[in-house]
Amino acid sequence: MTTDFAATRALFHLPAGVIYLDGNSLGPLPRAAAERVRGCVEDEWGDMLITAWNRAGWMDKPRALGDRIGRLIGAEPGTVVLGDTLSIKVYQALASALDLRPDRRVILSDTGNFPSDLYMADGLVRTLGQGYELRTVAPEAVEAAITPDLAVLMLTEVDYRTGRRHDMKRLIAKAHAAGALVVWDLAHSAGAVEVDLAGSGADFAVGCTYKYLNSGPGGPAFIYIAPRLAAQVRPALSGWLGHEAPFAFDLDYRPGAGIERMRVGTPPILQMAALEASMDIWDRVDMADVRARSIELTEAFIAAVEAACPALTLASPRDPAARGSQVSFRHPEGYAIMQALIAHGVIGDFRAPDILRFGFTPLYTSTADVTGAVAILKRIMDEGLWDQPAFKARAKVT
Amino acid sequence: MTTDFAATRALFHLPAGVIYLDGNSLGPLPRAAAERVRGCVEDEWGDMLITAWNRAGWMDKPRALGDRIGRLIGAEPGTVVLGDTLSIKVYQALASALDLRPDRRVILSDTGNFPSDLYMADGLVRTLGQGYELRTVAPEAVEAAITPDLAVLMLTEVDYRTGRRHDMKRLIAKAHAAGALVVWDLAHSAGAVEVDLAGSGADFAVGCTYKYLNSGPGGPAFIYIAPRLAAQVRPALSGWLGHEAPFAFDLDYRPGAGIERMRVGTPPILQMAALEASMDIWDRVDMADVRARSIELTEAFIAAVEAACPALTLASPRDPAARGSQVSFRHPEGYAIMQALIAHGVIGDFRAPDILRFGFTPLYTSTADVTGAVAILKRIMDEGLWDQPAFKARAKVT
Structure with a gap:
């Protein structure tokens, strides 16, 4: 593998205390994007005005x-x-x-x-x-x-x-x-x-x-x-x-x-x-490396969740060749479980009617993220932490 | 008139040395937009991630x-x-x-x-x-x-x-x-x-x-x-x-x-x-004030250009009620004249085949802009400053 995923991870802004497994819905902020957008707004739009269509x-x-x-x-x-x-x-x-x-x-x-x-x-x-x-x-x-x-x-x-x-x-x-x-x-x-x-x-x-x-x-x-x-x-x-x-x-x-x-x-x-x-x-990344790493992460996540959380049913194909870079589990209380996860710092998402969806994005998802997410999920399931009205109330965007 | 256009002008970033008469193509940067976009990028996308769809x-x-x-x-x-x-x-x-x-x-x-x-x-x-x-x-x-x-x-x-x-x-x-x-x-x-x-x-x-x-x-x-x-x-x-x-x-x-x-x-x-x-x-502006001020500016511009630059032909309706907030003049060398204007700090735009187009945008266009633009236009016309190969070479975006 030629891609250095520790190095790519350092190029993203990942908020402290959050394990982000929803890059399949909205990828996180590349650190350099803040400066790049600022330059586009101030130096290009602000200073070049209409001439930026050519000059920039x-x-x-x-x-x-x-x-x-x-x-x-x-x-x-x-x-x-x-x-x-x-x-x-x-x-x-x-x-x-x-x-x-x-x-x-x-x-x-x-x-x-x-x-x-x-x-x-x-x-x-x-x-x-x-x-x-x-x-x-x-x-x-x-x-x-x-x-x-x-x-x-x-x-x-x-x-x-x-x-x-x-x-x-x-x-x-x-x-x-x-x-x-x-x-x-x-x-x-x-x-x-x-x-x-x-x-x-x-x-x-x-x-x-x-x-x-x-x-x-x-x-x-x-x-x-x-x-x-x-x-x-x-x-x-x-x-x-x-x-x-x-x-x-x-x-x-x-x-x-x-x-x-x-x-x-x-x-x-x-x-x-x-x-x-x-x-x-x-531009620095080899997609073969991304795919290989994605499979490592999803395989590890499936094995760990199935061992730790028997109430969750795998909704994704078990064969990694037959699935993408996400893993989904079903549970009738999937919505509330996902809200509890988010409240505990693990961000995935919910898809109706009963899908908990987790995206694995090798550019910034680490093995420690997988381990940490499963530990929190296990605690939420074992202790029934999802069973609260606040987690069952549906938000506009799910 | 209740709208304070000197106050609104101060809310825009207008580059030094530029008279911007192309807000009808791309409006200039509101000063507050730089911070608002930064907040959207860093505080919302960066820190809230997917949850910003609801939280922000x-x-x-x-x-x-x-x-x-x-x-x-x-x-x-x-x-x-x-x-x-x-x-x-x-x-x-x-x-x-x-x-x-x-x-x-x-x-x-x-x-x-x-x-x-x-x-x-x-x-x-x-x-x-x-x-x-x-x-x-x-x-x-x-x-x-x-x-x-x-x-x-x-x-x-x-x-x-x-x-x-x-x-x-x-x-x-x-x-x-x-x-x-x-x-x-x-x-x-x-x-x-x-x-x-x-x-x-x-x-x-x-x-x-x-x-x-x-x-x-x-x-x-x-x-x-x-x-x-x-x-x-x-x-x-x-x-x-x-x-x-x-x-x-x-x-x-x-x-x-x-x-x-x-x-x-x-x-x-x-x-x-x-x-x-x-x-x-x-939100602070009354459109009736904007319209009244726009007519003042366009009337002043038309009168001054017609007095100073007889080679340019008015392409816009003379009756302000019959035109919008822009003024256009025709000249066979309109493209080169506009390039010369831009090089001399007056930004309008050109529209094929022969239109010099100037937008008047009361939120940030002043009477001094009108006077200054016409003075430079007069000099370009009087001295033939547009007649250079660099100004005749067409850019990708005109």
């Missing part, structure tokens, strides 16, 4: 950052661009893919997909009308449901609740054999597991940057299009920054070169400044 | 900020929400409006509209197929082109190049009489002119926050829906944060209450922190 290179950042993320997901250079939110990027990818299969009407997804992906597909299908259909099956039934009427297979590689991982390469091959295109949501994959978009023959992929990639709350999403497809794509969300010549202010839309056409409006510069600080860390 | 109120900010902007545009409380970019918000509003007129197929807009609005409409029309059509006429021909086949009239109130202002109330009445709905783009209106959405009978409106509202580069957009329509709207971009219960993670989409359904994905928290600092200033 703001306009090029969605592509430059796209390439840096692309390296982590096996994308070819020049195939990834940042912008918008993941839901918008799902819509873009899906609309583009459907447009490339005009004689077909069916999108296939699974019931383990993140709901927003299904909602966006539903909105697109309703907007399109004309017999378009979103079909959902159980995650394990996806492969058998790939039939020759499919236009697009739309899946999230790693299940947001259980961490179950789809076999990307196998499903792409199956879908392509059926004449369909595939849209992958890498929300819980980018920075979490090794992804090989180019090697898998992927068509479209989207993902977010505020989880494992530590861009901060509401950081922009990314989108990938295979080079063999990009020039054929006619964007549904045809915004000016995806135009071939945005500052010509032509009345007619002409798509930009390749992935540039997936840009829409003005990119969020402050959020991208934070992401840059995080990518300075990621 | 992140999830509620798109609505809370929407109400503060709503006051400036005459919107009813609870009718405005922040998110995404303006282009995305145009798409949302337009798709919603078309969906409410299922028996009609025509969108009418004008050739003075910001190109991205036309591009987004074009993308939507192409996605919808089925005979949908985007029809564009010259700005002055809009009223006569409102015919009973229109589904939606989509206009930008203030022309981004010339500052020409449409008569919102009159065009809404005409469109409603023809059975059409109206989508207004307030990019150059919000914080620039008095807008009375409720009093004008507006249906949909969208706008951006990084111009007159000073949210910083890439700050989020906003969208308004009239209360009488909101509950009927079926969102095309049906993201999870527009769901009635986002954290129930249901597989089926059910729109949230009223304007909440226009939320899509995770909002950009760092950008909203900057906007909050700006809104702390805007």
Whole structure:
């Protein structure tokens, strides 16, 4: 292993007294991000004003950052661009893919997909009308449901609740054999597991940057299009920054070169400044090392929790090859248990109806974190510390 | 006048030696934004981590900020929400409006509209197929082109190049009489002119926050829906944060209450922190005062430029009631002249093919700025200082 995880851990701000196992929801602050954002606000926006679009290179950042993320997901250079939110990027990818299969009407997804992906597909299908259909099956039934009427297979590689991982390469091959295109949501994959978009023959992929990639709350999403497809794509969300010549202010839309056409409006510069600080860390990291370390941590956590807390049931696949970088356990009082954990300094999260979710993020999660978290979890379970009204009262965001 | 513009000017960071007349493109940094963003990065993201979604109120900010902007545009409380970019918000509003007129197929807009609005409409029309059509006429021909086949009239109130202002109330009445709905783009209106959405009978409106509202580069957009329509709207971009219960993670989409359904994905928290600092200033300001002062400044600028620089031709309406808060002049060498101005410390911008554009933003533009800018412009014109290769070489962003 060439990556020094003690060194990367030191590059993050981790509050004293907290064991943070929720980097799969919101990654922690890279220490350098504070200064990078300050410089963006004061030195660039403050002092350069509008001229920073050129002088500080703001306009090029969605592509430059796209390439840096692309390296982590096996994308070819020049195939990834940042912008918008993941839901918008799902819509873009899906609309583009459907447009490339005009004689077909069916999108296939699974019931383990993140709901927003299904909602966006539903909105697109309703907007399109004309017999378009979103079909959902159980995650394990996806492969058998790939039939020759499919236009697009739309899946999230790693299940947001259980961490179950789809076999990307196998499903792409199956879908392509059926004449369909595939849209992958890498929300819980980018920075979490090794992804090989180019090697898998992927068509479209989207993902977010505020989880494992530590861009901060509401950081922009990314989108990938295979080079063999990009020039054929006619964007549904045809915004000016995806135009071939945005500052010509032509009345007619002409798509930009390749992935540039997936840009829409003005990119969020402050959020991208934070992401840059995080990518300075990621640039030094080997994803094979991250994956190996992630498996060590999740294996240790599962073994320790199962030994210490028999009331919790593993919801994640036992085989590490079949899961991402998170571990989930079920318990009917999962919500209250998670609130108790948070009150005792162990931050994971809860996903309805009964999932306790813990993310393992090798850049800053240590073996001591695993041991410490399990000790606190054991105490909460053994002593019933979760059984308090304050822990059962639902917050707005869970 | 109750607003103290000397006091508001002191709340902005204005670099020494610069006269900034481009706040209609990117508003300058509110001094308090630097600390507000720092707190968001370090104290909220850094120390609260994921719990800041509740503890720092992140999830509620798109609505809370929407109400503060709503006051400036005459919107009813609870009718405005922040998110995404303006282009995305145009798409949302337009798709919603078309969906409410299922028996009609025509969108009418004008050739003075910001190109991205036309591009987004074009993308939507192409996605919808089925005979949908985007029809564009010259700005002055809009009223006569409102015919009973229109589904939606989509206009930008203030022309981004010339500052020409449409008569919102009159065009809404005409469109409603023809059975059409109206989508207004307030990019150059919000914080620039008095807008009375409720009093004008507006249906949909969208706008951006990084111009007159000073949210910083890439700050989020906003969208308004009239209360009488909101509950009927079926969102095309049906993201999870527009769901009635986002954290129930249901597989089926059910729109949230009223304007909440226009939320899509995770909002950009760092950008909203900057906007909050700006809104702390805007909360103290009376839009009638802003408008009166804007007219004083633009009238003074036009008179002085016409007296000092006869080679420049006024491109904006001469009647202040017919223009927004910017003034534009034409010159065949407009690009080089603007570059020379910037090099001499007067920042405006250029819009193809020949427009020199100057924004007047009473919160921080002074009478001395007007006098100083015209003196420098006169010198550049009199001495031909613009006639240098360095000023003629086009930058990426103009």
